[in-house]
Amino acid sequence: MHQQAKLFSLTDKHEQDAILQALSHFVSLRSLADENFECTWHDTFDWRLFAAKQQLTSRPHHQGYVATLIEKGKKVEQASVSGIFPSFANRLPAVSLAEKVQKHTKNRALLPMLTLEGTVRRWEIVDESGQPALELQVLQLTAESARTEQHTSLNTLLQLLPLKKRSNDFSQNFFTIVNGLQSTKSLPVDGLFATGAAATGLVPGDYQPWQPSGLDPQVPATKAIKDMIDHCLSVMQRNQQGIEEMLDVEFLHDYRIALRRIRALMKNFAPWFGSGGQKLEGELQWLGRRTGLVRDMDVFLEKLDILQATLPKELQEKLMPVKVHLWQRRDRGYAMLRRLFSSHRYRNLTAILTDCRLPEQREGDAEPVSIGQAATDTIDTAWQRLRKKGRRLSSRSADRDIHALRIAVKKYRYLVEHLRNLFPREFANLKRFKKIQNSLGRFNDASVQAQALEEMTRRLARSNDPSLLGTFQAIGYIQASLHQQQDEYRQQFFQQWKQLAQHMKRA
Known part of the structure; x- marks a missing residue:
C-alpha cells in the first residue's frame, strides 16, 4: 500500500x-x-x-x-x-x-x-x-x-x-x-x-441556513421567537453579497427561504407581534415580491435548457430570442435588487427586524409563556388552517387557490422545522409535506412560466418580424409541454394530499 x-x-x-x-x-x-x-x-x-x-x-x-x-x-x-x-x-x-x-x-x-x-x-x-x-x-x-x-x-x-x-x-x-x-x-x-x-479564521461548514436544533421548551416564547428571527435574518445578510455579485442562483434561493421563514414565524406567532406586526408583514411581503420576480427568472432559465432539448432539432436554436429576453430581464432584476439593498426602505426593514422587542406575554396571558406551551397551540392551529384550505380544493380549482395552499404548506413546514425537537412526530411527517410542496412548486413554476411565454409571444408579435416564425413554433411546443406538466402535477398533488390527510388522521 x-x-x-x-x-x-x-x-x-x-x-x-x-x-x-x-x-x-x-x-x-x-x-x-x-x-x-x-x-x-x-x-x-x-x-x-x-x-x-x-x-x-x-x-x-x-x-x-x-x-x-x-x-x-x-x-x-x-x-x-x-x-x-x-x-x-x-x-x-x-x-x-x-x-x-x-x-x-x-x-x-x-x-x-x-x-x-x-x-x-x-x-x-x-x-x-x-x-x-x-x-x-x-x-x-x-x-x-x-x-x-x-x-x-x-x-x-x-x-x-x-x-x-x-x-x-x-x-x-x-x-x-x-x-x-x-x-x-x-x-x-x-x-x-x-x-x-x-x-x-476560516471555519469550514460555518454557513448553516437552517435553525440549529435543540430548542429548550422552557425558554420564554419571546426569546425563542426572537432567536429564530435573528438566525433567519443572519442567513439573509450572509447571502446578500452573493446576490449582488450574481455568483450563483442559490444565494437568492437561500435568501428567500430565510425570508419566508420569518414570515411563517410572524404568521404563526402573530399575537407576539401586536399591532405593528401587520405593517412589518406588509414590508416583508414587498421584499418577497421583489425578490420573487428575479427568482422566477432564475428558475425559468434553468428549466428552459431542459425544455429546449425536447424540441425538434430544427427549432432548438429558434428559442434563442426567448432566452435572450429572459437573460436581459434577469440582469435587470438583479440590478434592481442591488438598488433595493442600498435603499432606505430596505435598511429600515432590516433595522426593525434586528431591534424589534417582543412583549413578554400575549394579551390575556396571566404570565409569560414558554415556547413549549406556545408552540403546542400554534402547531395545532397551523395544521387545522392548512387542512381547511386543502378541503376546499377540487380538481377544477383555480391556479391561485392551489398557489394559496402551496404557501400554507410552506408555512406549516417551516414552523415544524423551527420546532422540530419539540414535535418529533410532526417532523417525521415532513417528508410527506415536502413531496406535496415539490408537486405544488412545480405546478406553480409551470403556471408562471406559461404566463410569461404568453406575455413574451404578444411582445414579439408586435415586431411583425417574419424571421420569428420558428420562435413562435418553439414557444408553442413549450407551452403545450408546460400545460401538460401542470395537469400531471395537479393530479399528483391531489393524490399525495389524500394520502397525507388519511395518514394524519390515523396518527
Whole structure:
C-alpha cells in the first residue's frame, strides 16, 4: 500500500537548519532545486465538498492550472485546466472530474476559499539501496482567505512525500524519527488546508441556513421567537453579497427561504407581534415580491435548457430570442435588487427586524409563556388552517387557490422545522409535506412560466418580424409541454394530499 504524504509543523522556525542537520545523521540528503508554491482550495459557499469529505485544489501550471480532487487525503482525480479556473463544476475539462465534483456542488459556484503561497526548499532522501525514497520539503508559506479577508504567515512546515511504493518500511521508520523530534508537531492528512484555515479564521461548514436544533421548551416564547428571527435574518445578510455579485442562483434561493421563514414565524406567532406586526408583514411581503420576480427568472432559465432539448432539432436554436429576453430581464432584476439593498426602505426593514422587542406575554396571558406551551397551540392551529384550505380544493380549482395552499404548506413546514425537537412526530411527517410542496412548486413554476411565454409571444408579435416564425413554433411546443406538466402535477398533488390527510388522521 502506497504511503501518504506526512506533514509536520515546526514549533520554532529557527530550528529548521538544526533539524536538517539532525536528520542527515540518519539518512543521505540530496539537495534539489527550490520551487515556488501556490495552491488554492475551492468549495461552494455552503461547503458542499467539505461536507462530502472532499477537497478541490488548483495549482498554477503553464498557462492554466492543475485541478485535483482529494478524498480522505488521497488524489482521486486530476486534470489540466487552460486559462481561468472555472466557476462551475460542469465547466471543468475532464468529464470524470466534472461529474464527481458536480455530484455534490450541483449548480453552486466554486469559490476560492483559501490560498497558500510561498517557497519550498527540497531534498531527496535515499534508502539503504541508494534509491530515492522520499522527498523532504520545507515550506515557508502565507495564507489568504477571501472569505475572512485575512492574510497571515504560517509556521514553517515540513512535508515528506513518498516517491515509490516499495519504500514503505523505510518511509515509516523515517516518519517515526521526524515525529520524535522535539521541534516538530505532526499534522493531520488535510494539514495544509487546516493550518491555513485556522491561521486566517476560516471555519469550514460555518454557513448553516437552517435553525440549529435543540430548542429548550422552557425558554420564554419571546426569546425563542426572537432567536429564530435573528438566525433567519443572519442567513439573509450572509447571502446578500452573493446576490449582488450574481455568483450563483442559490444565494437568492437561500435568501428567500430565510425570508419566508420569518414570515411563517410572524404568521404563526402573530399575537407576539401586536399591532405593528401587520405593517412589518406588509414590508416583508414587498421584499418577497421583489425578490420573487428575479427568482422566477432564475428558475425559468434553468428549466428552459431542459425544455429546449425536447424540441425538434430544427427549432432548438429558434428559442434563442426567448432566452435572450429572459437573460436581459434577469440582469435587470438583479440590478434592481442591488438598488433595493442600498435603499432606505430596505435598511429600515432590516433595522426593525434586528431591534424589534417582543412583549413578554400575549394579551390575556396571566404570565409569560414558554415556547413549549406556545408552540403546542400554534402547531395545532397551523395544521387545522392548512387542512381547511386543502378541503376546499377540487380538481377544477383555480391556479391561485392551489398557489394559496402551496404557501400554507410552506408555512406549516417551516414552523415544524423551527420546532422540530419539540414535535418529533410532526417532523417525521415532513417528508410527506415536502413531496406535496415539490408537486405544488412545480405546478406553480409551470403556471408562471406559461404566463410569461404568453406575455413574451404578444411582445414579439408586435415586431411583425417574419424571421420569428420558428420562435413562435418553439414557444408553442413549450407551452403545450408546460400545460401538460401542470395537469400531471395537479393530479399528483391531489393524490399525495389524500394520502397525507388519511395518514394524519390515523396518527
